[in-house]
Every structure is written in structure tokens, then in C-alpha cells.
Amino acid sequence: MSATATNLGAAAPSDHGAGSSHGHDKTGTVIFGFWIFLMSDLIAFSLFLATYADAEWHGIANGPSPHELFSLGLPTIETMSLLISTFTFGICTLGMKYGASMERTIKWLVITLIFGAIFLGIELYEFHEFWSEGNTPQVSGFLTAYYSLVGLHGLHVTSGIIWGILLIVQMKTMGYSDLVKSRLMRLGLFWHMLDIVWIALFTKIYLMGVLS
Amino acid sequence: MSILGSLNWDDIFIVPWFKEPSTSTAIAAGAGGIVVLGALAVLVLLTVKGWWKPLYKEWITSLDHKKIGVIYIVLAAIMLIRGVLEAVVMRAQQVAPAPGFLSVEHHAELFSTHGTIMIFFVAMPLLIGLINVVMPLQIGARDMEFPFMNAISLWLSVGGAALVMASLVIGKFETGGWTAYPPYTGAQLSPNEGVDYWIWSLMLTGIGTTLSGINFAVTIYKQRAPGMTLMKMPIFAWTTLCTAILMIFAMMPLAVCSLMLALDRHAGFHFFTADAGGNMMNFANLFWLFGHPEVYILILPAFGVFSHVIPTFSGKKLYGYTSLVWATIAIAVLSFTVWVHHFFTMGQTAHLNAIFGIATITIGVPTGVKVYNWMLTMWRGKLRFSTAMLFSAGFMFTFVIGGITGVMLANPVISFAAHNSLFLVAHFHNMLIPGLLFGMFAGINYWFPLCFGFRLDEKWGVRSFWCWMIGFYLTFMPLYAIGLMGAPRRMAFFTDPAYMPWLIISMIGALTVLAGLTCQVIQMYVSVKNREDLMVPAGDPWDGRGLEWSLGCPVPEHDFTTIPHITSREPWVDAKASGLRVMEPTEFVDIELPKNTGMGFWVAMVATVGAFGMIFQMWWLAALCWVGMWVLVLVRSYNTDWEHHISAQELRADYERHKHVVETTPKVSLDDEFTSKNRGLIMDMEEAV
Numbered sequence: 001m002s003a004t005a006t007n008l009g010a011a012a013p014s015d016h017g018a019g020s021s022h023g024h025d026k027t028g029t030v031i032f033g034f035w036i037f038l039m040s041d042l043i044a045f046s047l048f049l050a051t052y053a054d055a056e057w058h059g060i061a062n063g064p065s066p067h068e069l070f071s072l073g074l075p076t077i078e079t080m081s082l083l084i085s086t087f088t089f090g091i092c093t094l095g096m097k098y099g100a101s102m103e104r105t106i107k108w109l110v111i112t113l114i115f116g117a118i119f120l121g122i123e124l125y126e127f128h129e130f131w132s133e134g135n136t137p138q139v140s141g142f143l144t145a146y147y148s149l150v151g152l153h154g155l156h157v158t159s160g161i162i163w164g165i166l167l168i169v170q171m172k173t174m175g176y177s178d179l180v181k182s183r184l185m186r187l188g189l190f191w192h193m194l195d196i197v198w199i200a201l202f203t204k205i206y207l208m209g210v211l212s
Numbered sequence: 213m214s215i216l217g218s219l220n221w222d223d224i225f226i227v228p229w230f231k232e233p234s235t236s237t238a239i240a241a242g243a244g245g246i247v248v249l250g251a252l253a254v255l256v257l258l259t260v261k262g263w264w265k266p267l268y269k270e271w272i273t274s275l276d277h278k279k280i281g282v283i284y285i286v287l288a289a290i291m292l293i294r295g296v297l298e299a300v301v302m303r304a305q306q307v308a309p310a311p312g313f314l315s316v317e318h319h320a321e322l323f324s325t326h327g328t329i330m331i332f333f334v335a336m337p338l339l340i341g342l343i344n345v346v347m348p349l350q351i352g353a354r355d356m357e358f359p360f361m362n363a364i365s366l367w368l369s370v371g372g373a374a375l376v377m378a379s380l381v382i383g384k385f386e387t388g389g390w391t392a393y394p395p396y397t398g399a400q401l402s403p404n405e406g407v408d409y410w411i412w413s414l415m416l417t418g419i420g421t422t423l424s425g426i427n428f429a430v431t432i433y434k435q436r437a438p439g440m441t442l443m444k445m446p447i448f449a450w451t452t453l454c455t456a457i458l459m460i461f462a463m464m465p466l467a468v469c470s471l472m473l474a475l476d477r478h479a480g481f482h483f484f485t486a487d488a489g490g491n492m493m494n495f496a497n498l499f500w501l502f503g504h505p506e507v508y509i510l511i512l513p514a515f516g517v518f519s520h521v522i523p524t525f526s527g528k529k530l531y532g533y534t535s536l537v538w539a540t541i542a543i544a545v546l547s548f549t550v551w552v553h554h555f556f557t558m559g560q561t562a563h564l565n566a567i568f569g570i571a572t573i574t575i576g577v578p579t580g581v582k583v584y585n586w587m588l589t590m591w592r593g594k595l596r597f598s599t600a601m602l603f604s605a606g607f608m609f610t611f612v613i614g615g616i617t618g619v620m621l622a623n624p625v626i627s628f629a630a631h632n633s634l635f636l637v638a639h640f641h642n643m644l645i646p647g648l649l650f651g652m653f654a655g656i657n658y659w660f661p662l663c664f665g666f667r668l669d670e671k672w673g674v675r676s677f678w679c680w681m682i683g684f685y686l687t688f689m690p691l692y693a694i695g696l697m698g699a700p701r702r703m704a705f706f707t708d709p710a711y712m713p714w715l716i717i718s719m720i721g722a723l724t725v726l727a728g729l730t731c732q733v734i735q736m737y738v739s740v741k742n743r744e745d746l747m748v749p750a751g752d753p754w755d756g757r758g759l760e761w762s763l764g765c766p767v768p769e770h771d772f773t774t775i776p777h778i779t780s781r782e783p784w785v786d787a788k789a790s791g792l793r794v795m796e797p798t799e800f801v802d803i804e805l806p807k808n809t810g811m812g813f814w815v816a817m818v819a820t821v822g823a824f825g826m827i828f829q830m831w832w833l834a835a836l837c838w839v840g841m842w843v844l845v846l847v848r849s850y851n852t853d854w855e856h857h858i859s860a861q862e863l864r865a866d867y868e869r870h871k872h873v874v875e876t877t878p879k880v881s882l883d884d885e886f887t888s889k890n891r892g893l894i895m896d897m898e899e900a901v
Binding site: 030033036037040041048055137142143145148166170173 | 358426468494
């Protein structure tokens, strides 16, 4: 943690609890706290995923099966755009770590958000397609679980995009400060977690669904 | 749909009584009336006394961990009164000639609110409040790591509790028990707002608790005084850490399953419905993935309290520190491996039941280790039976009995016969009343001076203990008996005359518990009235063993004038052994403390109004509040002036002042511990001889 903070140019690395409650590395601690929050968030995803795994087996009822519903084309493009966005976010935060200018950081953040928006657009398009064929979440337990799991992820991505836009505004208004940089670091962690979660979702829902 | 969603005149608490007068509706209207009158009385009192401003400036906006802890405990106290009164009404209902004076619906509402309140709005605020007050003082921290988030946690819990209270006045609470299993709680069978009250009040407090867990864990990992390695931490900090980790992992399943239930109810989804591929058993599964770790969230902090109260009042070091730490960790880990024992009869294979049964029984081992630790701590100690110590001793007796019935129920074969009976009800009350309430009462009696500077009255404290202890046995031992005779839980009335003598004893027990609660109210009143006699300014009234007793009572806002360097498990005992009565200062440095802010309060209140919108299907209100809440957070994120400064000189002056108090306070022997001679300075053994 302290390495991250040093590279942000925040507090000098000091041994934890060095006396005053603020004598230690505040940025590193906030990021540590955010990691713990992400663990909690990951529990939510895993429960929805477990529910999905049950519903795609037992919850078909009169609705379509995963095999009938899914194809791999669009989801693959969707996945690629999210993977690219996580790569560009990596460039963004790495650049920040090694002293990139604010303009450069914002540029890479904007590119990231655009790829995030593409991901989201494809997801919404797919929802729309299913929906217009009559495959709404009200049809079966399987569709309920599908829309909820993918929708939960989509809501996370949406809030990540809003968060990113707000951070661009904050960089412009509050300056390229350690505080805002620390927030960007946390958005980065959030974004990468969503990417990892999506890998699991893509594998379970689409790859295994089509194969089933 | 109208602008008021599903809200209509029949939801106002008096209307059902006008329409259909009966004892049952009269009681419901009376309860609603008490809430309204109580709220009015508080408003009038605040206005007449001119307390609005101090309440807002010094309490509502405070980010001080001690004040936040106190507000949590006050919340729990208010809700405890309601929970106990509901219990008494239910006991009375069952001794009244069948079918009793309550409608079946009303009785169901009572056991549902009783359970929900006792778990989420009594037990949780008690333990979170106590952790808030004590844990930072024990590890040498000046506040929680995230004080603003701490305030949000607090006010979200208050908001959740306010919704449960509101259900007495506007609309109804649900009738499906505190676990609210679908499909009974689905839209078809429970169409009114009751289940939504349950969902959204728990959502608020659940989010608050998750944030508390993150706060506690990070504080313990990052804020310990220099030299305090994990294995030098006080046991209460250890149990807090394990509880915090459980909160981080276990609160989410509750949020997830209640959110799914909400989607089923209002969006026509099929997570738990009986048709269209829903799987209602998954609700029980997800709920207990939260629910079982929750049991240990409740019980571990109490174990921590006992691990401090018993050594203090035995005048001995805690026996087997290391084994206690490992037992705590073992319980925390095992707590995630036993949830299936809550639904042995749901239809999974016998093999699975066997595995979970064995895992459940295994938890008895580390718990047993702890009981032996406490017993051996008391062994050959010089015991002083303060209120806190009595509650601890009462806990040990009673908890072991509950543990034994727990091991019985852990056997799936017995569980098949005894599940859903009053035997089970007796079992979990037997765990939670001693294991949680007695622990919290002990902790409050023990640590109270840290917050307010004076001790609590011992005479009324001891009376409250005996009422609670005897009341517990009278109430629940009969329920074990009729449970084994076959009495199911959650029945509005019984017609079998064989149960009646037992139910009458149980009723007397409930009244005894009520007397215990009354004694505690009197204890508080008497203590505040006699506070001058009970003041302990020197700060160490019980010859305590932890750092928290080195700071003076009440503890100053900044807690520590200098952060001590820790070299042993009991630095305060070592300091006293070397003749010091004030911890030696290290160096005085300027510090920053969080500035007061009302933002945490307002964020949570907006969220509460939004939750109310969700309950009565005023979607516009919910959406507005959702956006409003995040706008407030955004506004707060622009604020960088969040700390106020305390200079080294001020800290030095404060240290000198405390030192002066200690030097001028007369020492008393332990014989005078509970008299007004005790000003917070106990003489050591040699002096006493």
C-alpha cells in the first residue's frame, strides 16, 4: 500500500500508527479500505452468479434455455471492449503514477469510459433484442437470474462511468491533487474488479450457455 | 397510481380500530399512539429545554467515535423497551383463554417485529455502539479510520429503526417472522407493505453495518499504537476484528436476498416464486448465509467484554490469551460452514446434513475453550461481584445450557423432531440473552464511566441482574419443556391444557424480565441524579487492566494526549506495577481531529425517506431521494476542510491537568470500590496491606 501512496506523492511512507492518528499513510489506508469494500461487493456478484447457476438449470419453466437464447457474437465484442477499457485504465493510472500530466490522464480516462460505454451499449442492445422477442425477466426463473446478474454488473459499469465523469470534473475544478488522484486509483480498482467479474459472467453465461 | 403510491387512510394507525373495534385493534392503535405521543413528548421536551441546538451541534453532527457509540446504545435501549413489551404481550396472549385477545395476524406481526427489532435494532446497535466507544481506546487510536463513514453507518441504522417504528403508525409490519421466507412473503400471499417495511429497514441498517465492519477492520489493521502487534491486542479488539470481518462478508447476502425478494414482489421477477422456475429454497439458503455468521457477529463482541470484565473483577490476568484468540478466529471461520443447519428438513441429502451437523457441533469446541479460559481466570482470584461481573457469571452458567441444547439440535435426527418447536425458540433465546444481552449489559456497566465520567448505581444494577437472570429461566425453561411435548413455535394460541401451567410460569418470567428492564431504567435515573457521588475523575474505578483506564473519565475528545508505545499485552497493569498512575508521555505533537458535520445525518435521512417511498410504492419519491443522497455525497466530496487542529501545547496542558487530578485524588482500597469514596483511583495490593 505504501508504495502506491509514495508514487502518488501523497504521504511519505511511515510505519503504521506512528503516534498521531494521521501520522500514517492516509492514502494507502483509504485504498486498503476500498479493497475491503470490493471484497464485500464481490460477495454480491458471487451470490447472484450462484443463483444464476441454479436457475439456468432448474428455472427454465416455459421460457427459453440458455442454449436457445444466447449466441457468442455480440457478447465477444462486448467482452473485448471491456478488456480494452481495463487496459486503457491501466495506462491511465500507471501514467499518473509515473508523473503523467493531468491532460494525459484525462485523455486515457476518457478513452476508458468510451470503451465502457460501448460495452454498456451492446449490453442494452442485447437486452432490448431479448425483450422484444418476449423474453422478459418475468417469463422464467432463468431469465430473472440472467437479467439480474448481467444488470447488476451493468449498473456497476454505469456508476463507474458516472464516477469517472465526475472525477474529470473534479480534476478540472479541484486540481490534479492527491485527493482526486486517490479517488481515481479507487475507481481503477473498481473498474478492474468489474472486468474480472465479467470474465466469470461471460464464461458461465455465454460460453457455457451456448455449449450446454 | 396516485402520488402517494399505495398509501391510504386505512394505513393510519387509529382507523382500523374505528372500523372494527376489538381488543386486538385497540392494542395496535394504542401502540401507535404511544409512538406518536412519545415522539411529541421528545419534541416538546427538546423545545422547552432549548436542547435542539446542543443536540444538533454536539451529538447529531459529531464524528467522535464515543458519541456515535453512545447514540447507537441509546437507539438500542429505546428499541429494547419495545421488544420486551412485545414479548410480554405475546406471553399474555398465550395464557389468555383461547383464542386470546389478539387476532392471529396481530400476533404474527408481533413475533415478526419482536425478532427483527431484537436482532437488528437492539443487538446490532448495542454491539456496534460498544465497539465504537471502547475499541479505539483499547488500541491507542484517536478515532475510527473513517469517521464520516461512521456517522453514515449510525444514521442509516437509526433510519432503519425509525421505519420499524413508523410501521406502528402508518401501515403494518410483515407477518412472516424475522426470516420472512417466501413464498409466504411474496406478492400474492403478503400483498401489503409489511414485507417492504422489513426489506427496506434491513437494507438501510445492513448497509450501515457493512460500512461499520469495513471501518472497524481498517481501524484495527492500521491504527494500532506503535508496538501493539496483533498478539498484543486486547481480546475485545480481537473479537471486534473477527466480528468486523464477518460483517464485511455476511451482510451482503442479506442485502442480496432481500433485494431479490423486492424484485419478485414489485417487478414480477421469479427468484423465489412457487411458479415459473422460481426457487424458494434459495431464499432460505441465501438468508442463512447471512444469518449464521450473524449469530457470531452478535456473540463475539460479548465474548470480548467477558474477557475484560472477568480478569478485572477477579484481579487476575486473563488465563490463556493465545488460546482465546485462536478460539475466536476458529469460531469466525467455522461460522461460515454451518448455515445449512437452519434448514435440515428442506430436502437436501442426508450426507449434506451430516456434514453440516458435524461442523455445527465442532463450534462447541472453541466455545468450550473460552468458557474454560474464563473459569480458570476466576479460579483463585479475589472475586468482586459488581453488576458487570454478575452478568458475566450469569452468562457462563446460562450460556453453557444453551450450548448443550444447541449441540442437541445440531444433530439432524433430533432437529427433524424438534425443529419449528418452542424448544428451538427456547434454545436461541438461551444463547442470545446471556450471550449477547448479558454481555452488553456487563460492558455498559463496566465501561460507562469512560463516556460520562461517573459509575452506574450498583444497587439497582444488581437488582436488574437478578430480575433478568431469574426472569430468563422462568420464561424459557418452560418453553424447552412444552417444546419437547410438541408445542410448535409462532402459534397464536394453544388449546392443549397440558401446556397451560408452563405458559403461566413463562408469563411470570416475562414479567420478571420486564422488572429487570425497569430496574435498569431506574438505575440510569438514579445514577444521573447521584452523579456527583459516582464521579471517578481519576479514571480507573475498577483497578482496570486496559489502556482505556489510563485516560481519565470522561475520556477527552482526542482520547490520547500522547500515543503510548506498547511493549506488552497489559501496558496499563505494567505501568501501575512500576508505580505510575498516568501513562508516561511520549512526545506531544499537533494532531488533527475530524470536524463535525451534519452531512452523514442528512445523507442517511434522505435515504430513509427514499426507503419509505419504496415501501409505499411512491417510486418518484424513492428516485428523487436516491439522486438526492448521491448529490449530498458529491457535495461532501468537494469539502477538503474536514479536520480541526489541536496543538501540542493544548495536549500538554490536558496531560498536566489529568496528572494533577490523579495526584490529588485519594486512593481507596478495593473494599470501597462501590462506595462514593471511589474517585477512580484504587490502591495497589501492597498499599492495601
